[in-house]
Amino acid sequence: MSNKRTKPFSIKYLPGFTPVALVCFVLLYAPIVTMVVYSFNSGQSVALFEDFSVAWYFAAAENELVQEAALRSLIIAAFASGIATVLATMAALGTTRTKNYPGRTLIYLMINQPLMVPEVVTAVALLIFFASIKVATGYSGLAYLILAHAAFCVPFAYLPIRARMEGMDRALEIAAADLYATPWKTFRRVTLPLVAPGIAAGAMLAFVISLDDVIITEFVKSAGQDTLPTYMLGQLRRAVTPEVNAISSALLAVTVILLTAFFLLSGRNSPVGK
Amino acid sequence: MTDTSTTNARQLSDLEVRAEKERVKRNWLLSMPAMILLLLGASGPLLIVLVYSFMTPGDYSGVIWTPTVKAWFQIFFTVDIFDDTVRLADAHLTIFGRSLRLSLLTTLLTLIFGLPTAYFIATRPGRQRTLWLFLITIPFWTNLLIRTFAILEVIRNEGLINNFLRWLGVIDEPIQILYTDTAVLIGMAYVYLPLMVLPLYAAIDRFDFRLVEAGYDLYANRWQVLRRVILPIVKPGIIAGSILVFVPSLGAYVTPRVLGGGKNMMIGNFIELQFGQGRNWPLGSSLSILLLLVVAVALLFYVRAANRGGSDE
Amino acid sequence: MSDEVAVRAEGVSKVFGSPGNELRALDDVTVDIRRNEFFTLLGPSGCGKTTLLRLIAGFETPSAGAIMLDGKDITVDPPFKRPINTVFQSYALFPHLTVGQNVGFGLEMMGRSNSEIDDTVEKMLALVQMEAMRNRLPTQLSGGQQQRVALARALAPQPSVLLLDEPLSALDLKLRKQMQIELKRMQMETGITFIFVTHDQEEALTMSDRIGVMSAGNILQIGSPREIYNSPQNRFVASFIGESNFLEGTASGTGAKRRVALADGHSFEALVADESVSDGKVTVAVRPEFVQVVAADTADALPATVTNIVYFGTDMHCYMSLNSGTEVVARVSADADRGGALETGAKVGITFAPDGPRIVGD
Ligand SMILES: Nc1ncnc2c1ncn2[C@@H]1O[C@H](COP(=O)(O)OP(=O)(O)OP(=O)(O)O)[C@@H](O)[C@H]1O
Ligand SMILES: [Mg+2]
Numbered sequence: 014m015s016n017k018r019t020k021p022f023s024i025k026y027l028p029g030f031t032p033v034a035l036v037c038f039v040l041l042y043a044p045i046v047t048m049v050v051y052s053f054n055s056g057q058s059v060a061l062f063e064d065f066s067v068a069w070y071f072a073a074a075e076n077e078l079v080q081e082a083a084l085r086s087l088i089i090a091a092f093a094s095g096i097a098t099v100l101a102t103m104a105a106l107g108t109t110r111t112k113n114y115p116g117r118t119l120i121y122l123m124i125n126q127p128l129m130v131p132e133v134v135t136a137v138a139l140l141i142f143f144a145s146i147k148v149a150t151g152y153s154g155l156a157y158l159i160l161a162h163a164a165f166c167v168p169f170a171y172l173p174i175r176a177r178m179e180g181m182d183r184a185l186e187i188a189a190a191d192l193y194a195t196p197w198k199t200f201r202r203v204t205l206p207l208v209a210p211g212i213a214a215g216a217m218l219a220f221v222i223s224l225d226d227v228i229i230t231e232f233v234k235s236a237g238q239d240t241l242p243t244y245m246l247g248q249l250r251r252a253v254t255p256e257v258n259a260i261s262s263a264l265l266a267v268t269v270i271l272l273t274a275f276f277l278l279s280g281r282n283s284p285v286g287k
Numbered sequence: 288m289t290d291t292s293t294t295n296a297r298q299l300s301d302l303e304v305r306a307e308k309e310r311v312k313r314n315w316l317l318s319m320p321a322m323i324l325l326l327l328g329a330s331g332p333l334l335i336v337l338v339y340s341f342m343t344p345g346d347y348s349g350v351i352w353t354p355t356v357k358a359w360f361q362i363f364f365t366v367d368i369f370d371d372t373v374r375l376a377d378a379h380l381t382i383f384g385r386s387l388r389l390s391l392l393t394t395l396l397t398l399i400f401g402l403p404t405a406y407f408i409a410t411r412p413g414r415q416r417t418l419w420l421f422l423i424t425i426p427f428w429t430n431l432l433i434r435t436f437a438i439l440e441v442i443r444n445e446g447l448i449n450n451f452l453r454w455l456g457v458i459d460e461p462i463q464i465l466y467t468d469t470a471v472l473i474g475m476a477y478v479y480l481p482l483m484v485l486p487l488y489a490a491i492d493r494f495d496f497r498l499v500e501a502g503y504d505l506y507a508n509r510w511q512v513l514r515r516v517i518l519p520i521v522k523p524g525i526i527a528g529s530i531l532v533f534v535p536s537l538g539a540y541v542t543p544r545v546l547g548g549g550k551n552m553m554i555g556n557f558i559e560l561q562f563g564q565g566r567n568w569p570l571g572s573s574l575s576i577l578l579l580l581v582v583a584v585a586l587l588f589y590v591r592a593a594n595r596g597g598s599d600e
Numbered sequence: 601m602s603d604e605v606a607v608r609a610e611g612v613s614k615v616f617g618s619p620g621n622e623l624r625a626l627d628d629v630t631v632d633i634r635r636n637e638f639f640t641l642l643g644p645s646g647c648g649k650t651t652l653l654r655l656i657a658g659f660e661t662p663s664a665g666a667i668m669l670d671g672k673d674i675t676v677d678p679p680f681k682r683p684i685n686t687v688f689q690s691y692a693l694f695p696h697l698t699v700g701q702n703v704g705f706g707l708e709m710m711g712r713s714n715s716e717i718d719d720t721v722e723k724m725l726a727l728v729q730m731e732a733m734r735n736r737l738p739t740q741l742s743g744g745q746q747q748r749v750a751l752a753r754a755l756a757p758q759p760s761v762l763l764l765d766e767p768l769s770a771l772d773l774k775l776r777k778q779m780q781i782e783l784k785r786m787q788m789e790t791g792i793t794f795i796f797v798t799h800d801q802e803e804a805l806t807m808s809d810r811i812g813v814m815s816a817g818n819i820l821q822i823g824s825p826r827e828i829y830n831s832p833q834n835r836f837v838a839s840f841i842g843e844s845n846f847l848e849g850t851a852s853g854t855g856a857k858r859r860v861a862l863a864d865g866h867s868f869e870a871l872v873a874d875e876s877v878s879d880g881k882v883t884v885a886v887r888p889e890f891v892q893v894v895a896a897d898t899a900d901a902l903p904a905t906v907t908n909i910v911y912f913g914t915d916m917h918c919y920m921s922l923n924s925g926t927e928v929v930a931r932v933s934a935d936a937d938r939g940g941a942l943e944t945g946a947k948v949g950i951t952f953a954p955d956g957p958r959i960v961g962d
Contacts, residue, residue, distance in 0.1 A: 024496060024499055024500055024503070025410040025496060025499070026509075027403075027406065027509055027513055028509060029403070030403040030406050030407055031403075031407055033400065033403035033404070033407075034403045034404040034406070034407030034408070035407075036400075037400045037401075037403070037404040037480070038404070038419075038422060038423075040400075040477070041423075041426050041477075041480065041481075042422075042426075043441070043447075044434070044437035044438050044440065044441045044447075044477070045426070045429070045434070045437050047437065047440060047441065047447060048433075048436065048437040048440060051440070096324070097324075099320075100320045100321040100324055101321060103317045103318070103320055103321065104317060104318045104320075104321040104322075106317045107313070107314040107315065107316070107317030107318040108314065108317075108318060111310065111314060112310075114310065114311045114314055115311065116311075116315065117314070120318045120322060123321075123322050123325050123326070123330060124318075124321060124322075124325065126325060126329050126330055127325075127329050129534075129582070129583075129586060130329070130333070130579060130582070131534070131535070131537065131538025131555070131578055131579065131582055132535075132538060132540070133538050133540045133555040133558055133559065133575075133578075134333070134336070134538065134558075134575040134578055134579050135329055135332070135333070136540075137336060137558055137559075137562060137571060137572070137575050138329075138332030138333045138335060138336045138575070139328070139332050140562060141332060141335050141336060141339060141568070141572075142331070142332035142335055144349070160324070160327060160328045161328050163324055163328060164324050164325050164327070164328025164329045165328070165329065167321055167324065167325060171321075182690070182692065184688055184690055184692035185692050185694060185695075187659055187679070187688075187692070188686070188688060188692040188694070189694075189705070189709075190658075190659075190678065190679040190680050191657060191659075191679050191680070191684075191685055191686045191754075192680075192685065192705050192706035192709055192753070192754075192757065193680045193681075193706050193709040193710050193757065194680055194705070194709040195680055195709075198709055202705075202709075203694060206696045207695070207696060221428060224430075225430040225431065225432075227430075227431065227432050227540075227541050228540050228541065232559075232562075242430060242432050245432060245433075245436070246432060246541070246544075246545075249436075249545060251443070252439070252440070252443055252445070253436045253439060253440055257436065258436075258440075261430075261432075261433040261436055261437070264429075264430055264433060265429055265430075265433060268425070268428050268429050268430070269425060271428075272421075272424060272425060272428055273421075276417075276421060276424075300661075300662065300663050300664050302661045302662065302675065302676060303661050303662075303663055305661075306661040
């Protein structure tokens with residue numbers, strides 16, 4: 014032990030990187046953990062933790078406005094992600110595993126447009142567009158929100174489906190056609206079962222993205238059409254109310270559960286379609 | 288394979304032409320529903336915004352159909368009500384300046400924290416790495432509003448930081464962080480950090496560490512290996528992460544609204560204002576188009592940089 | 601094998617690529633494939649074998665020409681309407697279906713009853729000796745087993761033509777030999793027309809009824825293995841199948857046999873396949889086994905010098921150079937050299953076996 018260096022030379026070691034990374038994780042999680050902890054506080058503030066209690070969860074759950082907003086969020090997310098997934102699957106069939114064709118770049122650009130345009134710009138655009146339709150038709154139901162959500166969900170559903178399709182052996186579909194399967198039967202019996210995990214992943218991402226949306230919903234919604242996030246934003250004063258704290262924690266739990274499922278579903282692939 | 292045969296070759300047979308048309312038609316038909324949805328719910332309305340930016344504001348909201356470039360003029364200049372002199376619109380420029388400054392600082396801050404974090408994750412052994420990656424994806428997929436609320440609770444006057452400092456006896460009066468530019472910066476860096484870490488991780492994960500060995504073999508020290516070997520090779524990841532953070536920062540709405548209060552607006556909030564109390568839809572529209580253009584320039588820069596870097600995108 | 605034509609490709613061309621950058625994968629190919637025959641397309645990589653198969657199967661549309669099946673034009677029929685099945689080079693077994701479901705897939709798509717599908721699957725799996733694997737997934741099979749399943753799957757719908765695109769190329773040598781025999785047996789048992797693609801000449805020679813030799817988008821010669829081997833019509837076929845020596849000379853005379861004179865005045869007799877060929881400069885191909893090494897003073901022998909000798913057990917290859925510098929290889933039995941006279945530098949004479957030298961086109 015005469016050698017001063019106690020650890021062997023490590024190729025991957027860079028001085029200071031590990032501490033910064035750990036600090037980073039602490040900083041990322043400290044606020045979230047604090048939020049969750051104080052959602053179980055019986056008192057009103059985050060100043061001091063008085064007593065463990067789930068009272069705020071009950072308060073939130075019993076609040077009719079919260080119930081309505083939650084239900085609305087779920088309805089919108091279900092319809093929007095459903096529509097987006099079906100359309101994204103079709104678009105993926107039309108854009109992958111084929112030689113280039115006129116207009117494909119345009120299709121790519123259109124599909125990925127919501128990822129590139131700042132959300133507030135799209136929100137404003139939809140506000141203007143829907144405002145005139147609302148005036149013209151007199152209809153002001155949930156369809157606007159569902160349409161808007163479905164649109165920005167498409168790229169999130171499209172990316173994992175496309176990735177999965179591109180990984181699929183083209184010869185399998187050719188083999189099916191060779192064995193007397195019509196195009197529709199080929200899709201039903203060969204393509205769909207093989208792409209299913211990608212479709213499930215896409216649907217899940219779309220669902221989460223729709224559930225989380227604030228800006229577009231805030232601009233597009235008519236009076237009394239709050240979703241959970243816009244309701245929470247509306248409740249904000251100088252501080253976050255304990256009730257909103259409880260809702261946030263519950264939503265966080267949903268995210269963690271969905272994400273875990275996603276990780277298990279897609280194996281080792283990261284859920285970022287990058 | 289004679290010359291004559293190749294010149295005839297482009298005369299596609301009718302059959303081939305028909306098959307090709309079928310293929311293109313099928314692909315377009317399959318993509319069409321998604322295109323229509325996006326045309327209605329995303330792209331089409333942008334054209335309306337463009338048109339509105341050249342109209343005259345209505346009295347309460349909406350527009351009057353009189354074409355004018357006044358809204359575009361208004362972005363940068365104001366006309367004095369008394370003597371009709373034209374001056375720069377200081378209030379607007381302040382907001383643009385803040386948006387640009389905060390977005391750049393956010394990008395820098397997330398890069399400084401994100402690079403070591405991504406490197407840390409990418410150098411963990413096997414299963415541990417999945418765990419760390421999972422830990423970074425949870426905030427990524429957690430509602431942005433929730434994360435903004437979480438950071439709000441930490442920095443407000445009666446929040447975690449101030450309470451802690453008071454408890455320590457360092458301060459008597461709370462430090463005002465909330466509703467300052469600093470609060471917005473902290474908040475944006477906090478919410479967009481995962482957007483920086485993930486592409487950086489992807490780049491470092493692909494990195495071949497034998498190159499580092501080669502670097503050390505050739506007498507480089509740690510710093511030189513980082514600067515001369517690792518950073519140049521993961522540069523596409525750095526550019527991707529920076530764009531992914533910079534673009535949404537520039538258009539941020541929720542975080543500056545919650546943490547900046549009414550005064551410390553960014554361009555996103557300012558746009559909203561024009562459609563709310565400001566009642567100047569054309570100005571809001573022209574601002575939106577301007578924001579879109581800046582983002583487009585940033586994306587173009589990214590595409591060019593990525594192509595030059597020989598990256599796969 | 602009958603003389604009736606099963607598949608006919610008529611003036612078929614296929615051009616790939618974009619304007620200014622096109623590639624003629626098939627160039628006006630016409631070929632008749634007879635009913636019940638084992639027909640092999642043989643040629644080097646990239647010569648257009650797969651392309652021709654894909655046109656017959658209907659995966660690709662020809663740039664010109666037509667594909668006929670039993671006298672009917674099927675050029676525009678989609679693959680699922682052609683009674684033609686393919687054994688893919690990569691097997692393309694459906695990974696989410698069991699072996700049994702894979703084999704039954706075609707019949708299911710044709711709307712056959714479950715009991716019929718069941719029986720046929722049973723029969724097909726027995727044919728390829730895979731009955732025990734019926735409920736396995738393709739990923740749980742070895743390469744050779746997958747290959748058999750792919751074969752059973754393509755045979756199950758009882759197509760009139762079976763296309764096989766290098767189905768044995770992924771197998772090791774031993775399995776490959778075994779499968780060659782089995783394939784041939786199955787073709788005879790089922791009476792289905794086989795169109796088989798390979799770039800392995802030995803495989804082609806041992807299995808086929810007839811071979812079509814392809815090069816750069818053309819079929820150069822069609823014939824039985826014996827015809828192809830013994831009387832190659834052009835230089836490419838002669839060199840691609842087996843080994844050949846090529847000698848340049850001037851031909852004279854008429855009829856099936858011509859006298860070919862080399863530059864140094866020595867001459868020999870050579871067969872000509874196409875009697876209408878005019879005299880003049882010709883290329884003569886001779887297989888090494890038809891080259892005889894004799895004593896230098898033998899009458900009519902071409903003088904040569906031994907440059908190298910390579911032993912292959914019972915055989916040996918004797919490399920020699922003629923006066924003109926042309927290299928000639930002879931394959932002689934090792935016994936022929938009992939005296940040990942053959943050694944590098946030795947002056948020898950060369951004669952050819954009767955019907956050995958053949959005048960070939962270019
Ligand atoms: N879809 C395609 N697009 C463009 N070129 C193609 C396409 N398919 C084949 N080719 C080209 O056509 C030529 C013939 O290809 P083909 O696959 O028929 O060769 P092959 O004889 O089967 O070769 P191998 O023995 O290597 O399989 C090749 O030069 C190939 O590059
Ligand atoms: Mg091939």
